[in-house]
Amino acid sequence: MKFTPRKARNDVNVSKEHPLVEATTLVAGLGLILAIVLVVLIFLVDVVLYFVPEEKEVALFSSWLPDDIATVAYDDPRLEKLDYLLGRLSRHWPESKYELRVEINDSAEMNALALPGGLIVVTSGLLEKVQTENELAFVLGHELGHFKNRDHIRGMGRGVVIALLFAALSSSEGSSVVGSSIADLTLRGFSRRQESAADRFGLKIVHDEYGHVAETWRFFERISVGDRKSSILGPYLSTHPLSESRIEDIVEYAGANGWSINGDAVPIDW
Numbered sequence: 001m002k003f004t005p006r007k008a009r010n011d012v013n014v015s016k017e018h019p020l021v022e023a024t025t026l027v028a029g030l031g032l033i034l035a036i037v038l039v040v041l042i043f044l045v046d047v048v049l050y051f052v053p054e055e056k057e058v059a060l061f062s063s064w065l066p067d068d069i070a071t072v073a074y075d076d077p078r079l080e081k082l083d084y085l086l087g088r089l090s091r092h093w094p095e096s097k098y099e100l101r102v103e104i105n106d107s108a109e110m111n112a113l114a115l116p117g118g119l120i121v122v123t124s125g126l127l128e129k130v131q132t133e134n135e136l137a138f139v140l141g142h143e144l145g146h147f148k149n150r151d152h153i154r155g156m157g158r159g160v161v162i163a164l165l166f167a168a169l170s171s172s173e174g175s176s177v178v179g180s181s182i183a184d185l186t187l188r189g190f191s192r193r194q195e196s197a198a199d200r201f202g203l204k205i206v207h208d209e210y211g212h213v214a215e216t217w218r219f220f221e222r223i224s225v226g227d228r229k230s231s232i233l234g235p236y237l238s239t240h241p242l243s244e245s246r247i248e249d250i251v252e253y254a255g256a257n258g259w260s261i262n263g264d265a266v267p268i269d270w
Contacts, residue, residue, distance in 0.1 A: 064119065085137060105123045130219050135215060212260040
């Protein structure tokens, strides 16, 4: 019997799936793995930072001023009154071990930041938008809530985690883009929960200072239109709950604690 070899098939080791389907599956798988790794690393960072005392943080960052984050307006005439208001509000958190200080960032963006060591940075854009002292007190009280919950130091730790994780992927531009997107989406979930908790602490601070929480949410009412129409609010609102949701939560939380939502607002005399 004569052996006649068969011709090799051209489809050996060739997937029957469409290349686009395979690519999509690969990208989705990599994204899921990156998200899991990121969440695990963030959890570990949170655990480690839990054991770093506030006194140690203050000692490390008491004189820190991040020039790359804020262009500080030292000669802004509103700074003295802003500092005085922060001092009044901080009295209602006597357990604090922070040496609280405030600076004004000469920026049109509407934002406020709680940074390691007890520094609060408020932008000129936000100060121009608030219309009463009560609104501004709630903004500052909200940032005090971040200090109480130590969100600021965790945020810095998470930033380091992200930078280190995706620096390893920088050799692949596509992977880096995918990784950054996954990191952004993952962190937004954490941030919204932190913002809601800080809102509630800030509301308590306002109530303790004024005896009511009236007018605290007016700032968010005015910018709620901006949620849908203004791109300038994007950096601020991307990690904060939408204004309408924040207002509902504020009113509901005040009612649950028996805090009056009626009262006189204190005008701001800039």
